[in-house]
Amino acid sequence: MQNPKRRQLVILRRSPYGSSLARAAVDLSLAMGAFEQDCDLLFLGDGVLQLLDGQSAEAIGSKNLGKMLASLPLYDIESVLVDAAALRSFGLTTADLVLQARLVEPAAMNTLLAGYDHLFSC
Amino acid sequence: MIYTLLVLSGPAGGHGARTAAGFASAALARGHQVNRVFFLDEGTTCGNASAVFPQDETDPLETWAKLAEEHGVELVLCISSALKRGVLDETEANRYEKGPATVHPTFVVSGLGQLIDATASADRLVTFGG
Numbered sequence: 387m388q389n390p391k392r393r394q395l396v397i398l399r400r401s402p403y404g405s406s407l408a409r410a411a412v413d414l415s416l417a418m419g420a421f422e423q424d425c426d427l428l429f430l431g432d433g434v435l436q437l438l439d440g441q442s443a444e445a446i447g448s449k450n451l452g453k454m455l456a457s458l459p460l461y462d463i464e465s466v467l468v469d470a471a472a473l474r475s476f477g478l479t480t481a482d483l484v485l486q487a488r489l490v491e492p493a494a495m496n497t498l499l500a501g502y503d504h505l506f507s508c
Numbered sequence: 509m510i511y512t513l514l515v516l517s518g519p520a521g522g523h524g525a526r527t528a529a530g531f532a533s534a535a536l537a538r539g540h541q542v543n544r545v546f547f548l549d550e551g552t553t554c555g556n557a558s559a560v561f562p563q564d565e566t567d568p569l570e571t572w573a574k575l576a577e578e579h580g581v582e583l584v585l586c587i588s589s590a591l592k593r594g595v596l597d598e599t600e601a602n603r604y605e606k607g608p609a610t611v612h613p614t615f616v617v618s619g620l621g622q623l624i625d626a627t628a629s630a631d632r633l634v635t636f637g638g
Contacts, residue, residue, distance in 0.1 A: 392628060407516065407638055410549040410589060417620035423628070504633040508516060508548070 392503035394418065394425045398433040399507065402451040403443065408436060411508040412454050419461025427458070428467040428490070428498070434476065437468065437483040456484040467498070511535055512630040513545040514623065517637025518553030519561070519568040524637020525554050529571045531634065536579050544582045544626035545575075547615075551637060552590040555583065555615035573614045583615045584622045 396415045400408035411433075418425035429437055436451050443450040458466065470489040473479065480487055490498055499505065513532060517524035532542045547554050554572060561567050575581045585595060590611070591604075597617045598609040611617055627633050 394627070406589075406592075407549050410516075410586070413588060414548070414620055414623070417624060421621055421624045423624060504627055504630075505635075506514065506627075506633065507635055508638055 391424045393501065394423055394504045394506065395428055395499070395502040396425060397428045397430050397505060397507040398436055399430050400436075401432040402436040402438075402441065403446060403448055404432070407508045408433070408451060409449070411506075412436070412451055414506060414508065415458065415463065416454065416461055419458065419463045422462070425463060426465045426467060426502075427463060428469070429472075429487070430469045431472050434468055434472045434478070437466075437485060437487065438478070439482055439484045452484045458485060469495075509535075509631045510541045510543050510629065512543055512623070512626040512633045514633060514635040515545060515547045515551035515554060515637055516549050516635065518550045518556075519559065520553065521550055522637060525551060525568060526571075528634075528636035529568070529575060531636070532575055532579075532581060536575075536581075542575075542579070542581050543630055544584060544622065545572075546584050546586065546623040546626065547589075548586045548620075548623070549589050549638070550593075552585040552595050553593055555585045555590065555611050555617075556593070556595045557612035558610050569612055569614075573612070576614045582626075585611065585615050585617045586623070587617050587619055590617050 398411045402408050441452040466487045467490050468487040470491045515528045597611045601609045
């Protein structure tokens with residue numbers, strides 16, 4: 387790997403089973419961890435649903451994204467950020483999520499994004 | 509400046525892939541570098557050699573092949589996305605007993621590490637489609 391290390395953010399924007407990009411973004415996040423990148427995750431918009439606890443993906447023959455994401459701490463992913471407005475719009479709180487996540491309010495979003503070298507938005 | 513491009517949509521779905529190829533050409537023409545184009549999810553269909561496009565339209569495969577041949581741009585398809593879409597190189601086609609390879613020889617099928625590696629040494633990552 388090259389240096390200096392870039393600060394990277396993966397932005398997960400899709401609902402967990404509505405688009406194959408959701409799974410691709412989760413795979414990318416896990417790969418970031420496996421390759422020891424300086425990487426945070428932001429669940430934005432419909433993407434917050436990926437973190438919902440108690441998904442029954444087996445019923446549609448899919449892999450459970452919530453369970454995959456629950457393993458993120460094992461991959462040393464430093465921080466998991468969640469779109470606070472989206473979470474509220476779905477009537478959810480951080481207690482409904484499979485991971486400990488930090489809420490990001492809309493007013494803080496621009497500053498947050500500006501702090502990274504690379505954004506992977508999928 | 510060194511660019512890595514991430515392509516999330518295929519030639520049959522919208523203009524993301526076409527725009528990516530156009531961006532790569534323009535960046536190279538201005539003296540920038542494109543260290544790798546990585547195709548993820550539906551973007552991996554860009555490397556499907558079996559796709560047939562109408563004769564009166566530009567063949568997107570030729571556009572990518574030209575970029576690779578003339579400028580040495582690396583075109584890498586995400587292996588897990590490509591497998592699901594039937595875009596297989598010879599090794600994978602043999603491994604899964606799926607008949608002849610379907611990936612265009614200009615493209616390489618590899619893992620997400622190729623995206624991470626390229627981005628780590630790039631000044632900019634630009635995403636298209638999705």
